Amino acid sequence: MPERLEPGRIHVAVDILIFTVREGRLSLLLARRKNPPFRNYWALPGRFVGLEESAEAAVRKLLAEMLPVRDVYMEQLYTFTALNRDPRGRTISMAYMIILPWQKLQAALEEEDVQLRCFGVNHDAGGLYLTAEGEEAITLTAGDLAFDHGEIIRTGVTRLQGKIDYTDVSFRFLSDTAAFSLSELQTVFEAVLDTPVDSSNFRRSIRGRYEQSGRIEQTVQAKQQGRGRPAVLYRLVK
Amino acid sequence: MPERLEPGRIHVAVDILIFTVREGRLSLLLARRKNPPFRNYWALPGRFVGLEESAEAAVRKLLAEMLPVRDVYMEQLYTFTALNRDPRGRTISMAYMIILPWQKLQAALEEEDVQLRCFGVNHDAGGLYLTAEGEEAITLTAGDLAFDHGEIIRTGVTRLQGKIDYTDVSFRFLSDTAAFSLSELQTVFEAVLDTPVDSSNFRRSIRGRYEQSGRIEQTVQAKQQGRGRPAVLYRLVK
């Protein structure tokens, strides 16, 4: 990647937010930049959009170059067009959100270098910040991240929290949509919303919304994974 | 505007959806194209984004060229990047939604040529279609509109309907936020959602959400136009 982009034109890029839920915490994938500008800063994975590809195709290609995953959920988040967001030249960035179960992401990451890391999303009074083992905490307001990626992440987390209640994105976090327990799904909600959820209401709500309409159905057996009563497993239909 | 755009690069444009509520019906502004491609087709007003302006600035400039209005509500809707959406060359379009009270829009339109018209948004089993006096109905699925503007409009209407319940966009349709009745506001909801709304619940809901928090407050009662009991007028604070 050159330090200066061709002048006189607008460059179009995609940046992706890969979300997952790991150990009960909403997390997202960052890449350490190998080249200037912002060399050695953490940043969202990104890529310029080719002349002969749609933005979605560019995202798929970027994803394929990074991780051996397929059939992932993808959603356009927002397009950022501030004049000075890229010191190399005029660049607009279309941000896309991607959701992966941690199991899949972890397996894919093990085969990769250490330039990719999954950061936990934490909330406190001052706003959001990101953490990972052995890394300093990253705030999203100042210049801790490359470009305007802090703003992009804030926008993405807010969007995700706003959508999880009335869409089906929560299922995308599950490692196996053919055999999951309602507690697992509840963990996803609690991680994304960063707040405890009442089990009783959650079950009534999910079953009322999905089981009656046939979108999820109970499978035969319960699974005994740890301590406690075995959970009833459900299956996402279609 | 040339018939062919400079090859070898991606062009960036903005297209705007100017929404209003006219005579109890959600409506939006279309422009008749004077140049190819799609000459004489109805289309969303659009403009290319300059090298030295953000997308928001481009929208403001486009708006200023068309209508003498200021301080309007503006929201990025979605960015469309399909490969063949513009026959002149590779173009991506960032769609923005704008909301104007009909009073303002009407006044601005009277000074303009007939290349701009306000179309009503109608719903039926087959989906959405647009109508205006003396014009054939425009469907949004086939090629009745220029480019992919039918898809853009569908996206915008859906977004608007989804947001009106839990945001403040409804107030942007009011001609005078310093003196409006709850019935007027209800009319906005009914127009956008294209469904009748229960007056009793609507009032309880609005007053509970806004009056208690001080966002709206009662003003002096004034006798309105026409017959019927005069409405209590409210004022939007801040």
Added chain:
DNA sequence: CCAAAAGTGTTGGTCGTACACCCATGC
């Protein structure tokens, strides 16, 4: 000119659903 009708704004009640909060039971 006056009284009734019609139109619009405004308030109230009931019912069912859904959620917050708490507690009990099964494995």
Added chain:
DNA sequence: GCATGGGTGTACGACCAACACTTTTGG
């Protein structure tokens, strides 16, 4: 210890009814 289910109170929307204030109509 975790999963599952039940119960009570509250908030809100669907639906219904009544009342308040004004203009229009018609005798």
